Amino acid sequence: xxxxxxxxxxxxxxxxxxxxxxxxxxxxxxxxxxxxxxxxxxxxxxxxxxxxxxxxxxxxxxxxxxxx
Amino acid sequence: xxxxxxxxxxxxxxxxxxxxxxxxxxxxxxxxxxxxxxxxxxxxxxxxxxxxxxxxxxxxxxxxxxxxxxxxxxxxxxxxxxxxxxxxxxxxxxxxxxxxxxxxxxxxxxxxxxxxxxxxxxxxxxxxxxxxxxxxxxxxxxxxxxxxxxxxxxxxxxxxxxxxxxxxxxxxxxxxxxxxxxxxxxxxxxxxxxxxxxxxxxxxxxxxxxxxxxxxxxxxxxxxxxxxxxxxxxxxxxxxxxxxxxxxxxxxxxxxxxxxxxxxxxxxxxxxxxxxxxxxxxxxxxxxxxxxxxxxxxxxxxxxxxxxxxxxxxxxxxxxxxxxxxxxxxxxxxxxxxxxxxxxxxxxxxxxxxxxxxxxxxxxxxxxxxxxxxxxxxxxxxxxxxxxxxxxxxxxxxxxxxxxxxxxxxxxxxxxxxxxxxxxxxxxxxxxxxxxxxxxxxxxxxxxxxxxxxxxxxxxxxxxxxxxxxx
Numbered sequence: 001x002x003x004x005x006x007x008x009x010x011x012x013x014x015x016x017x018x019x020x021x022x023x024x025x026x027x028x029x030x031x032x033x034x035x036x037x038x039x040x041x042x043x044x045x046x047x048x049x050x051x052x053x054x055x056x057x058x059x060x061x062x063x064x065x066x067x068x
Numbered sequence: 069x070x071x072x073x074x075x076x077x078x079x080x081x082x083x084x085x086x087x088x089x090x091x092x093x094x095x096x097x098x099x100x101x102x103x104x105x106x107x108x109x110x111x112x113x114x115x116x117x118x119x120x121x122x123x124x125x126x127x128x129x130x131x132x133x134x135x136x137x138x139x140x141x142x143x144x145x146x147x148x149x150x151x152x153x154x155x156x157x158x159x160x161x162x163x164x165x166x167x168x169x170x171x172x173x174x175x176x177x178x179x180x181x182x183x184x185x186x187x188x189x190x191x192x193x194x195x196x197x198x199x200x201x202x203x204x205x206x207x208x209x210x211x212x213x214x215x216x217x218x219x220x221x222x223x224x225x226x227x228x229x230x231x232x233x234x235x236x237x238x239x240x241x242x243x244x245x246x247x248x249x250x251x252x253x254x255x256x257x258x259x260x261x262x263x264x265x266x267x268x269x270x271x272x273x274x275x276x277x278x279x280x281x282x283x284x285x286x287x288x289x290x291x292x293x294x295x296x297x298x299x300x301x302x303x304x305x306x307x308x309x310x311x312x313x314x315x316x317x318x319x320x321x322x323x324x325x326x327x328x329x330x331x332x333x334x335x336x337x338x339x340x341x342x343x344x345x346x347x348x349x350x351x352x353x354x355x356x357x358x359x360x361x362x363x364x365x366x367x368x369x370x371x372x373x374x375x376x377x378x379x380x381x382x383x384x385x386x387x388x389x390x391x392x393x394x395x396x397x398x399x400x401x402x403x404x405x406x407x408x409x410x411x412x413x414x415x416x417x418x419x420x421x422x423x424x425x426x427x428x429x430x431x432x433x434x435x436x437x438x439x440x441x442x443x444x445x446x447x448x449x450x451x452x453x454x455x456x457x458x459x460x461x462x463x464x465x466x467x468x469x470x471x472x473x474x475x476x477x478x479x480x481x482x483x484x485x486x487x488x489x490x491x492x493x494x495x496x497x498x499x500x501x502x503x504x505x506x507x508x509x510x511x512x513x514x515x516x517x518x519x520x521x522x523x524x525x526x527x528x529x530x531x532x533x534x535x536x537x538x539x
Contacts, residue, residue: 018415023400023408030409038385038416042424043378046371049431056426063307 073234091142174271191226199407221254246473264480265310326362389414
Protein backbone atom coordinates (compact mmCIF):
# COMPACT_ATOMS: atom_id res chain seq x y z
CA UNK A 1 0.00 0.00 0.00
CA UNK A 2 2.87 2.38 0.70
CA UNK A 3 3.79 2.29 -3.01
CA UNK A 4 0.30 3.41 -3.98
CA UNK A 5 0.48 6.25 -1.48
CA UNK A 6 3.57 7.60 -3.22
CA UNK A 7 1.18 8.63 -5.98
CA UNK A 8 -0.35 11.99 -4.92
CA UNK A 9 -3.40 11.35 -7.09
CA UNK A 10 -4.18 8.18 -5.17
CA UNK A 11 -3.94 9.98 -1.83
CA UNK A 12 -6.11 12.79 -3.25
CA UNK A 13 -8.71 10.24 -4.40
CA UNK A 14 -8.59 8.46 -1.07
CA UNK A 15 -9.16 11.67 0.87
CA UNK A 16 -12.01 12.68 -1.41
CA UNK A 17 -13.73 9.38 -0.67
CA UNK A 18 -13.70 10.33 3.01
CA UNK A 19 -14.53 14.05 2.54
CA UNK A 20 -11.11 14.95 3.91
CA UNK A 21 -10.08 17.42 1.20
CA UNK A 22 -9.66 20.23 3.75
CA UNK A 23 -7.39 18.16 5.96
CA UNK A 24 -5.34 17.10 2.94
CA UNK A 25 -4.93 20.68 1.78
CA UNK A 26 -3.84 21.88 5.23
CA UNK A 27 -1.83 18.86 6.35
CA UNK A 28 -0.64 16.84 3.35
CA UNK A 29 2.17 15.07 5.21
CA UNK A 30 -0.10 14.20 8.12
CA UNK A 31 -2.71 12.76 5.76
CA UNK A 32 -0.15 10.58 4.04
CA UNK A 33 1.12 9.25 7.37
CA UNK A 34 -2.46 8.67 8.52
CA UNK A 35 -3.34 6.73 5.39
CA UNK A 36 -0.24 4.57 5.74
CA UNK A 37 -1.14 3.79 9.34
CA UNK A 38 -4.84 3.19 8.78
CA UNK A 39 -4.32 0.99 5.73
CA UNK A 40 -1.63 -1.14 7.37
CA UNK A 41 -2.85 -4.75 7.54
CA UNK A 42 -3.71 -6.33 10.87
CA UNK A 43 -1.60 -9.17 12.28
CA UNK A 44 -2.82 -12.76 11.99
CA UNK A 45 -5.09 -14.39 14.52
CA UNK A 46 -3.21 -16.56 17.05
CA UNK A 47 -2.84 -20.24 16.09
CA UNK A 48 -6.02 -22.24 16.54
CA UNK A 49 -8.32 -19.34 15.71
CA UNK A 50 -10.06 -18.85 12.38
CA UNK A 51 -12.08 -15.92 11.02
CA UNK A 52 -14.50 -18.54 9.66
CA UNK A 53 -15.24 -20.17 12.98
CA UNK A 54 -14.75 -17.41 15.52
CA UNK A 55 -17.16 -14.52 15.02
CA UNK A 56 -16.62 -11.02 16.31
CA UNK A 57 -18.78 -10.33 19.38
CA UNK A 58 -22.27 -11.67 18.76
CA UNK A 59 -25.32 -9.46 18.37
CA UNK A 60 -27.68 -10.11 21.29
CA UNK A 61 -31.22 -8.84 20.77
CA UNK A 62 -32.18 -9.57 24.38
CA UNK A 63 -29.97 -6.68 25.53
CA UNK A 64 -32.51 -4.25 24.08
CA UNK A 65 -35.54 -5.71 25.81
CA UNK A 66 -35.44 -3.23 28.67
CA UNK A 67 -35.81 -0.37 26.15
CA UNK A 68 -39.24 -1.57 25.01
CA UNK B 69 -0.98 15.61 61.93
CA UNK B 70 0.35 14.75 58.48
CA UNK B 71 0.88 17.63 56.10
CA UNK B 72 -2.56 18.33 54.61
CA UNK B 73 -1.06 18.43 51.10
CA UNK B 74 -0.19 14.74 51.29
CA UNK B 75 -2.84 13.52 53.71
CA UNK B 76 -4.29 10.20 52.59
CA UNK B 77 -7.99 9.56 52.12
CA UNK B 78 -7.95 6.85 54.78
CA UNK B 79 -6.24 8.96 57.43
CA UNK B 80 -8.06 12.14 56.47
CA UNK B 81 -11.39 10.37 56.65
CA UNK B 82 -10.63 9.04 60.14
CA UNK B 83 -9.72 12.57 61.27
CA UNK B 84 -12.82 14.06 59.68
CA UNK B 85 -15.12 11.53 61.28
CA UNK B 86 -13.49 12.10 64.68
CA UNK B 87 -13.87 15.86 64.10
CA UNK B 88 -10.12 16.36 64.55
CA UNK B 89 -10.00 17.88 61.07
CA UNK B 90 -12.55 20.04 59.29
CA UNK B 91 -13.36 19.41 55.61
CA UNK B 92 -13.24 23.19 55.21
CA UNK B 93 -9.71 23.34 56.64
CA UNK B 94 -8.52 20.52 54.35
CA UNK B 95 -10.22 21.97 51.27
CA UNK B 96 -8.97 25.50 51.94
CA UNK B 97 -5.41 24.25 52.45
CA UNK B 98 -5.47 22.48 49.09
CA UNK B 99 -7.08 25.42 47.29
CA UNK B 100 -4.39 27.71 48.74
CA UNK B 101 -1.69 25.30 47.61
CA UNK B 102 -3.14 25.10 44.10
CA UNK B 103 -3.28 28.91 43.91
CA UNK B 104 0.32 29.21 45.10
CA UNK B 105 1.98 26.45 43.11
CA UNK B 106 -0.04 25.19 40.17
CA UNK B 107 1.38 27.81 37.82
CA UNK B 108 4.45 25.55 37.85
CA UNK B 109 2.54 22.41 36.97
CA UNK B 110 -0.62 23.37 35.04
CA UNK B 111 -2.64 20.56 36.59
CA UNK B 112 -5.95 22.45 36.76
CA UNK B 113 -8.00 23.80 33.87
CA UNK B 114 -10.72 25.08 36.22
CA UNK B 115 -10.66 25.44 40.01
CA UNK B 116 -14.14 25.43 41.56
CA UNK B 117 -13.13 27.13 44.82
CA UNK B 118 -16.51 28.56 45.83
CA UNK B 119 -18.42 25.34 45.15
CA UNK B 120 -15.71 23.32 46.87
CA UNK B 121 -15.88 25.39 50.03
CA UNK B 122 -19.67 25.19 49.99
CA UNK B 123 -19.51 21.39 49.66
CA UNK B 124 -16.90 21.26 52.44
CA UNK B 125 -19.07 23.37 54.75
CA UNK B 126 -22.06 21.13 54.05
CA UNK B 127 -19.95 18.06 54.84
CA UNK B 128 -18.69 19.67 58.03
CA UNK B 129 -22.24 20.39 59.19
CA UNK B 130 -23.43 16.84 58.44
CA UNK B 131 -20.47 15.20 60.18
CA UNK B 132 -21.00 17.48 63.19
CA UNK B 133 -24.57 16.17 63.40
CA UNK B 134 -23.33 12.59 63.24
CA UNK B 135 -24.50 12.09 59.65
CA UNK B 136 -21.25 10.60 58.34
CA UNK B 137 -21.84 9.24 54.83
CA UNK B 138 -18.70 7.15 54.43
CA UNK B 139 -14.96 7.36 53.77
CA UNK B 140 -15.22 9.95 50.96
CA UNK B 141 -17.35 12.33 53.03
CA UNK B 142 -15.57 15.69 53.08
CA UNK B 143 -12.62 14.37 51.05
CA UNK B 144 -11.38 16.68 48.26
CA UNK B 145 -10.83 15.30 44.76
CA UNK B 146 -10.10 16.42 41.19
CA UNK B 147 -11.72 15.20 37.97
CA UNK B 148 -10.19 14.94 34.51
CA UNK B 149 -11.98 17.47 32.32
CA UNK B 150 -13.70 14.72 30.40
CA UNK B 151 -16.34 14.08 33.09
CA UNK B 152 -19.55 16.11 32.94
CA UNK B 153 -20.18 18.34 35.93
CA UNK B 154 -23.53 20.08 35.78
CA UNK B 155 -23.20 23.68 34.65
CA UNK B 156 -19.49 23.42 33.80
CA UNK B 157 -17.77 23.03 30.47
CA UNK B 158 -16.43 19.58 29.68
CA UNK B 159 -13.66 20.89 27.48
CA UNK B 160 -11.69 17.67 26.97
CA UNK B 161 -8.75 20.14 26.89
CA UNK B 162 -9.90 21.12 23.39
CA UNK B 163 -10.69 24.36 21.61
CA UNK B 164 -13.55 22.51 19.99
CA UNK B 165 -15.37 22.05 23.32
CA UNK B 166 -14.73 25.41 24.98
CA UNK B 167 -18.36 26.55 24.74
CA UNK B 168 -19.84 23.30 26.00
CA UNK B 169 -21.90 23.25 29.19
CA UNK B 170 -22.91 19.99 30.85
CA UNK B 171 -26.61 19.61 31.61
CA UNK B 172 -26.06 16.98 34.29
CA UNK B 173 -23.33 15.27 36.29
CA UNK B 174 -21.57 12.19 34.97
CA UNK B 175 -22.64 9.06 36.85
CA UNK B 176 -19.40 8.91 38.86
CA UNK B 177 -19.51 12.63 39.70
CA UNK B 178 -23.06 12.12 40.95
CA UNK B 179 -21.96 9.15 43.01
CA UNK B 180 -19.14 11.15 44.57
CA UNK B 181 -21.52 14.04 45.24
CA UNK B 182 -23.77 11.56 47.06
CA UNK B 183 -20.84 10.36 49.17
CA UNK B 184 -20.17 13.96 50.23
CA UNK B 185 -16.82 14.26 48.41
CA UNK B 186 -15.59 17.76 47.56
CA UNK B 187 -14.78 18.59 43.94
CA UNK B 188 -11.78 20.95 43.75
CA UNK B 189 -11.95 21.40 39.99
CA UNK B 190 -11.30 19.95 36.54
CA UNK B 191 -7.80 18.91 35.57
CA UNK B 192 -5.76 18.79 32.37
CA UNK B 193 -5.59 15.90 29.92
CA UNK B 194 -4.32 15.15 26.48
CA UNK B 195 -6.88 16.57 24.07
CA UNK B 196 -9.89 14.24 23.87
CA UNK B 197 -7.88 11.71 25.93
CA UNK B 198 -5.62 11.06 22.94
CA UNK B 199 -2.93 13.11 21.29
CA UNK B 200 -0.21 14.08 23.70
CA UNK B 201 1.16 16.99 25.68
CA UNK B 202 0.37 19.76 23.19
CA UNK B 203 1.49 23.37 23.04
CA UNK B 204 -1.01 24.39 20.33
CA UNK B 205 -4.15 24.32 22.51
CA UNK B 206 -5.92 26.95 24.64
CA UNK B 207 -4.33 25.54 27.83
CA UNK B 208 -0.74 24.45 28.41
CA UNK B 209 0.04 20.79 29.12
CA UNK B 210 0.42 19.58 32.70
CA UNK B 211 4.00 19.24 33.96
CA UNK B 212 5.60 16.33 35.77
CA UNK B 213 6.24 17.27 39.45
CA UNK B 214 9.35 15.05 39.46
CA UNK B 215 10.86 16.97 36.58
CA UNK B 216 8.92 19.66 34.78
CA UNK B 217 10.81 19.09 31.55
CA UNK B 218 9.66 15.49 31.25
CA UNK B 219 6.41 14.02 29.97
CA UNK B 220 4.01 13.46 32.90
CA UNK B 221 2.28 10.68 30.95
CA UNK B 222 -1.24 10.81 29.68
CA UNK B 223 -3.89 11.17 28.85
CA UNK B 224 -4.98 11.69 32.49
CA UNK B 225 -1.95 13.92 32.99
CA UNK B 226 -3.53 16.56 35.24
CA UNK B 227 -4.99 13.89 37.53
CA UNK B 228 -1.57 12.34 38.24
CA UNK B 229 0.15 15.71 38.49
CA UNK B 230 -2.46 16.94 41.00
CA UNK B 231 -1.79 13.88 43.18
CA UNK B 232 2.00 14.04 43.00
CA UNK B 233 2.07 17.80 43.62
CA UNK B 234 -0.09 17.48 46.73
CA UNK B 235 -3.12 19.28 45.28
CA UNK B 236 -5.64 16.48 45.94
CA UNK B 237 -5.66 13.04 47.60
CA UNK B 238 -7.93 11.59 44.91
CA UNK B 239 -8.49 12.07 41.20
CA UNK B 240 -10.55 10.54 38.43
CA UNK B 241 -9.03 9.48 35.13
CA UNK B 242 -10.00 7.52 32.06
CA UNK B 243 -8.06 4.75 30.34
CA UNK B 244 -8.41 3.49 26.75
CA UNK B 245 -4.86 2.34 26.03
CA UNK B 246 -3.27 3.11 29.39
CA UNK B 247 -4.35 6.69 30.13
CA UNK B 248 -4.75 6.18 33.88
CA UNK B 249 -1.73 3.94 34.32
CA UNK B 250 0.70 5.88 32.13
CA UNK B 251 0.53 9.16 34.09
CA UNK B 252 0.45 7.17 37.33
CA UNK B 253 3.67 5.48 36.18
CA UNK B 254 5.37 8.72 35.14
CA UNK B 255 4.34 10.64 38.29
CA UNK B 256 4.93 7.88 40.85
CA UNK B 257 1.30 7.44 41.99
CA UNK B 258 -1.29 4.65 41.94
CA UNK B 259 -3.57 4.27 38.91
CA UNK B 260 -6.21 1.57 38.59
CA UNK B 261 -8.03 0.54 35.42
CA UNK B 262 -10.90 -1.57 36.72
CA UNK B 263 -12.80 -4.25 34.84
CA UNK B 264 -14.73 -2.98 31.81
CA UNK B 265 -18.27 -2.25 33.00
CA UNK B 266 -17.39 -2.05 36.71
CA UNK B 267 -17.49 1.77 36.62
CA UNK B 268 -20.05 3.61 34.50
CA UNK B 269 -18.99 5.59 31.45
CA UNK B 270 -22.18 7.66 31.62
CA UNK B 271 -21.48 11.36 31.16
CA UNK B 272 -17.84 10.77 30.19
CA UNK B 273 -16.85 12.08 26.75
CA UNK B 274 -15.92 8.91 24.83
CA UNK B 275 -12.66 8.14 23.07
CA UNK B 276 -13.63 4.61 22.05
CA UNK B 277 -16.77 2.93 23.28
CA UNK B 278 -15.38 -0.57 23.73
CA UNK B 279 -11.95 0.20 25.23
CA UNK B 280 -12.74 3.14 27.55
CA UNK B 281 -12.58 2.69 31.30
CA UNK B 282 -12.98 5.14 34.20
CA UNK B 283 -10.23 4.69 36.77
CA UNK B 284 -9.44 5.89 40.31
CA UNK B 285 -6.08 7.58 40.89
CA UNK B 286 -4.53 8.16 44.32
CA UNK B 287 -1.15 8.18 46.09
CA UNK B 288 -1.94 5.11 48.15
CA UNK B 289 -3.37 1.66 47.41
CA UNK B 290 -5.92 1.66 50.24
CA UNK B 291 -7.09 5.09 49.09
CA UNK B 292 -7.49 3.75 45.58
CA UNK B 293 -9.71 0.93 46.80
CA UNK B 294 -11.80 3.44 48.77
CA UNK B 295 -12.26 5.63 45.70
CA UNK B 296 -13.02 2.60 43.52
CA UNK B 297 -15.82 1.56 45.85
CA UNK B 298 -17.20 5.08 45.81
CA UNK B 299 -17.53 5.16 42.02
CA UNK B 300 -18.23 1.51 41.09
CA UNK B 301 -21.73 0.20 40.57
CA UNK B 302 -24.39 -0.43 37.97
CA UNK B 303 -25.69 2.46 35.90
CA UNK B 304 -28.96 1.54 34.15
CA UNK B 305 -28.42 4.36 31.66
CA UNK B 306 -25.04 3.07 30.48
CA UNK B 307 -25.33 0.04 28.16
CA UNK B 308 -21.73 -0.95 28.97
CA UNK B 309 -22.33 -1.00 32.73
CA UNK B 310 -22.09 -4.42 34.38
CA UNK B 311 -25.04 -5.67 36.41
CA UNK B 312 -23.01 -6.86 39.37
CA UNK B 313 -21.60 -5.41 42.53
CA UNK B 314 -17.87 -4.82 42.82
CA UNK B 315 -16.11 -7.29 45.10
CA UNK B 316 -15.09 -5.97 48.53
CA UNK B 317 -11.60 -4.60 47.98
CA UNK B 318 -11.03 -3.44 51.55
CA UNK B 319 -11.92 -6.52 53.60
CA UNK B 320 -8.96 -8.60 52.40
CA UNK B 321 -6.64 -5.77 51.48
CA UNK B 322 -4.03 -6.53 54.13
CA UNK B 323 -4.05 -10.32 53.90
CA UNK B 324 -0.66 -10.41 52.17
CA UNK B 325 0.42 -12.50 49.21
CA UNK B 326 1.62 -15.75 50.79
CA UNK B 327 0.86 -18.66 48.49
CA UNK B 328 -0.52 -16.53 45.66
CA UNK B 329 0.38 -17.69 42.15
CA UNK B 330 1.53 -14.75 40.09
CA UNK B 331 2.29 -14.97 36.36
CA UNK B 332 5.12 -12.82 35.05
CA UNK B 333 4.60 -11.73 31.43
CA UNK B 334 8.28 -11.09 30.84
CA UNK B 335 8.45 -11.80 27.10
CA UNK B 336 6.72 -8.42 26.52
CA UNK B 337 9.83 -6.60 27.75
CA UNK B 338 12.56 -9.20 27.26
CA UNK B 339 11.74 -10.44 23.75
CA UNK B 340 8.94 -8.52 22.08
CA UNK B 341 10.12 -4.93 22.39
CA UNK B 342 13.17 -3.06 23.62
CA UNK B 343 12.82 -1.90 27.21
CA UNK B 344 14.86 0.47 29.31
CA UNK B 345 17.23 -1.51 31.56
CA UNK B 346 16.13 0.47 34.62
CA UNK B 347 12.51 -0.54 34.07
CA UNK B 348 13.51 -4.19 33.62
CA UNK B 349 15.75 -4.25 36.69
CA UNK B 350 12.99 -2.64 38.74
CA UNK B 351 10.35 -5.21 37.83
CA UNK B 352 12.82 -8.06 38.41
CA UNK B 353 13.45 -6.67 41.89
CA UNK B 354 9.69 -6.34 42.37
CA UNK B 355 9.14 -9.98 41.46
CA UNK B 356 11.84 -10.83 43.98
CA UNK B 357 10.01 -8.82 46.65
CA UNK B 358 6.75 -10.67 45.91
CA UNK B 359 8.62 -13.98 46.21
CA UNK B 360 10.13 -12.92 49.56
CA UNK B 361 6.62 -12.04 50.73
CA UNK B 362 5.56 -15.61 50.02
CA UNK B 363 4.04 -15.38 46.54
CA UNK B 364 4.91 -17.89 43.83
CA UNK B 365 5.88 -16.00 40.67
CA UNK B 366 6.24 -17.96 37.42
CA UNK B 367 6.80 -16.81 33.82
CA UNK B 368 3.80 -17.07 31.50
CA UNK B 369 3.51 -16.55 27.77
CA UNK B 370 0.84 -14.73 25.77
CA UNK B 371 0.72 -13.62 22.13
CA UNK B 372 3.46 -11.14 21.19
CA UNK B 373 2.98 -7.59 22.40
CA UNK B 374 2.80 -6.31 18.80
CA UNK B 375 -0.37 -8.31 18.18
CA UNK B 376 -2.06 -6.84 21.26
CA UNK B 377 -0.98 -3.39 20.08
CA UNK B 378 -2.37 -4.01 16.60
CA UNK B 379 -5.69 -5.08 18.06
CA UNK B 380 -6.03 -2.16 20.46
CA UNK B 381 -4.92 0.47 17.96
CA UNK B 382 -7.20 -0.72 15.16
CA UNK B 383 -10.28 -0.64 17.38
CA UNK B 384 -9.11 2.63 18.90
CA UNK B 385 -8.59 4.30 15.52
CA UNK B 386 -11.91 3.18 14.05
CA UNK B 387 -14.08 4.00 17.06
CA UNK B 388 -12.38 7.33 17.82
CA UNK B 389 -12.72 8.43 14.20
CA UNK B 390 -16.42 7.57 14.21
CA UNK B 391 -16.82 9.97 17.15
CA UNK B 392 -14.77 12.83 15.70
CA UNK B 393 -15.42 12.41 11.96
CA UNK B 394 -17.43 15.59 11.45
CA UNK B 395 -14.91 17.87 13.19
CA UNK B 396 -11.96 16.20 11.49
CA UNK B 397 -13.57 16.86 8.13
CA UNK B 398 -14.80 20.39 8.79
CA UNK B 399 -12.24 21.94 11.17
CA UNK B 400 -9.10 19.77 11.32
CA UNK B 401 -6.97 22.80 12.14
CA UNK B 402 -8.76 23.19 15.50
CA UNK B 403 -7.25 19.96 16.85
CA UNK B 404 -3.72 19.84 18.23
CA UNK B 405 -1.32 18.31 15.74
CA UNK B 406 -0.72 15.25 17.90
CA UNK B 407 -4.47 14.68 18.29
CA UNK B 408 -5.05 15.02 14.56
CA UNK B 409 -2.28 12.53 13.90
CA UNK B 410 -3.98 10.03 16.22
CA UNK B 411 -7.48 10.50 14.83
CA UNK B 412 -6.89 10.64 11.08
CA UNK B 413 -5.74 7.02 10.55
CA UNK B 414 -9.23 5.92 11.58
CA UNK B 415 -10.60 7.32 8.32
CA UNK B 416 -8.72 4.61 6.44
CA UNK B 417 -9.50 1.59 8.63
CA UNK B 418 -11.80 -0.63 6.58
CA UNK B 419 -14.88 -2.30 8.02
CA UNK B 420 -13.21 -5.67 7.39
CA UNK B 421 -10.12 -4.64 9.35
CA UNK B 422 -12.25 -3.45 12.27
CA UNK B 423 -14.20 -6.73 12.32
CA UNK B 424 -10.96 -8.71 12.18
CA UNK B 425 -9.68 -6.69 15.11
CA UNK B 426 -12.80 -7.65 17.05
CA UNK B 427 -12.20 -11.31 16.19
CA UNK B 428 -8.62 -10.89 17.29
CA UNK B 429 -9.78 -9.28 20.52
CA UNK B 430 -12.02 -12.26 21.29
CA UNK B 431 -9.13 -14.67 20.60
CA UNK B 432 -6.75 -12.69 22.81
CA UNK B 433 -9.33 -12.54 25.61
CA UNK B 434 -9.72 -16.33 25.48
CA UNK B 435 -5.96 -16.68 25.55
CA UNK B 436 -5.58 -14.44 28.60
CA UNK B 437 -8.43 -16.16 30.41
CA UNK B 438 -6.80 -19.55 29.76
CA UNK B 439 -3.41 -18.31 30.97
CA UNK B 440 -4.99 -16.97 34.17
CA UNK B 441 -6.82 -20.23 34.93
CA UNK B 442 -4.07 -21.44 37.30
CA UNK B 443 -3.05 -17.99 38.52
CA UNK B 444 -4.26 -15.41 41.03
CA UNK B 445 -2.77 -12.45 39.14
CA UNK B 446 -0.08 -11.46 36.65
CA UNK B 447 2.56 -8.74 36.55
CA UNK B 448 4.33 -7.01 33.69
CA UNK B 449 5.85 -3.64 32.93
CA UNK B 450 3.75 -0.52 32.48
CA UNK B 451 6.04 1.68 30.34
CA UNK B 452 8.88 0.03 28.47
CA UNK B 453 10.85 3.27 28.38
CA UNK B 454 11.52 6.23 30.67
CA UNK B 455 9.61 9.50 30.18
CA UNK B 456 10.95 11.63 27.34
CA UNK B 457 11.07 15.41 27.16
CA UNK B 458 7.65 17.03 27.11
CA UNK B 459 8.60 19.37 24.24
CA UNK B 460 9.78 16.64 21.85
CA UNK B 461 6.72 15.52 19.83
CA UNK B 462 8.73 13.05 17.76
CA UNK B 463 9.99 11.30 20.90
CA UNK B 464 6.51 11.30 22.38
CA UNK B 465 5.04 9.80 19.21
CA UNK B 466 7.73 7.12 19.13
CA UNK B 467 7.00 6.04 22.70
CA UNK B 468 3.22 5.94 22.20
CA UNK B 469 3.11 2.19 21.67
CA UNK B 470 6.17 1.31 23.77
CA UNK B 471 4.07 0.03 26.64
CA UNK B 472 2.24 -3.02 28.00
CA UNK B 473 -0.88 -1.28 29.32
CA UNK B 474 -3.12 -1.55 26.28
CA UNK B 475 -3.13 -5.34 26.71
CA UNK B 476 -5.60 -4.99 29.58
CA UNK B 477 -7.85 -2.61 27.69
CA UNK B 478 -8.16 -5.38 25.10
CA UNK B 479 -9.04 -7.96 27.77
CA UNK B 480 -11.12 -5.49 29.79
CA UNK B 481 -9.65 -6.97 32.97
CA UNK B 482 -8.33 -4.97 35.94
CA UNK B 483 -4.75 -3.68 36.05
CA UNK B 484 -3.04 -1.28 38.41
CA UNK B 485 0.18 0.69 38.07
CA UNK B 486 2.36 0.76 41.19
CA UNK B 487 5.76 2.45 41.65
CA UNK B 488 8.80 0.15 41.60
CA UNK B 489 11.54 2.65 42.36
CA UNK B 490 13.41 5.44 40.66
CA UNK B 491 15.91 5.83 37.83
CA UNK B 492 18.57 8.53 37.83
CA UNK B 493 17.53 9.56 41.32
CA UNK B 494 14.10 10.97 40.65
CA UNK B 495 12.43 9.33 37.64
CA UNK B 496 9.57 7.07 38.81
CA UNK B 497 9.50 3.47 37.56
CA UNK B 498 6.44 1.22 37.69
CA UNK B 499 4.92 -2.16 37.00
CA UNK B 500 1.38 -3.38 36.47
CA UNK B 501 -0.47 -5.95 38.53
CA UNK B 502 -3.32 -7.50 36.54
CA UNK B 503 -6.16 -9.77 37.56
CA UNK B 504 -9.11 -11.71 36.27
CA UNK B 505 -12.33 -9.93 35.35
CA UNK B 506 -13.98 -8.38 38.41
CA UNK B 507 -11.16 -9.57 40.66
CA UNK B 508 -10.17 -6.07 41.77
CA UNK B 509 -9.87 -7.32 45.38
CA UNK B 510 -6.94 -9.57 44.41
CA UNK B 511 -5.22 -6.82 42.42
CA UNK B 512 -5.49 -4.38 45.33
CA UNK B 513 -4.34 -7.03 47.80
CA UNK B 514 -1.12 -7.70 45.90
CA UNK B 515 -0.54 -4.00 45.22
CA UNK B 516 -0.98 -3.20 48.90
CA UNK B 517 1.44 -5.89 50.04
CA UNK B 518 4.06 -4.82 47.51
CA UNK B 519 3.77 -1.09 48.24
CA UNK B 520 3.80 -1.64 52.01
CA UNK B 521 6.97 -3.70 51.68
CA UNK B 522 8.85 -1.26 49.46
CA UNK B 523 7.62 2.23 50.35
CA UNK B 524 8.16 3.54 46.80
CA UNK B 525 4.61 4.92 46.70
CA UNK B 526 5.40 7.02 49.79
CA UNK B 527 8.12 9.04 48.04
CA UNK B 528 7.24 12.64 47.17
CA UNK B 529 8.78 15.03 44.65
CA UNK B 530 10.41 18.25 45.79
CA UNK B 531 7.72 20.88 45.23
CA UNK B 532 8.59 24.53 45.22
CA UNK B 533 6.35 27.57 45.29
CA UNK B 534 5.74 28.96 41.83
CA UNK B 535 8.82 30.75 40.59
CA UNK B 536 7.73 31.05 37.02
CA UNK B 537 4.74 30.09 34.97
CA UNK B 538 5.52 27.47 32.38
CA UNK B 539 3.87 27.09 29.01
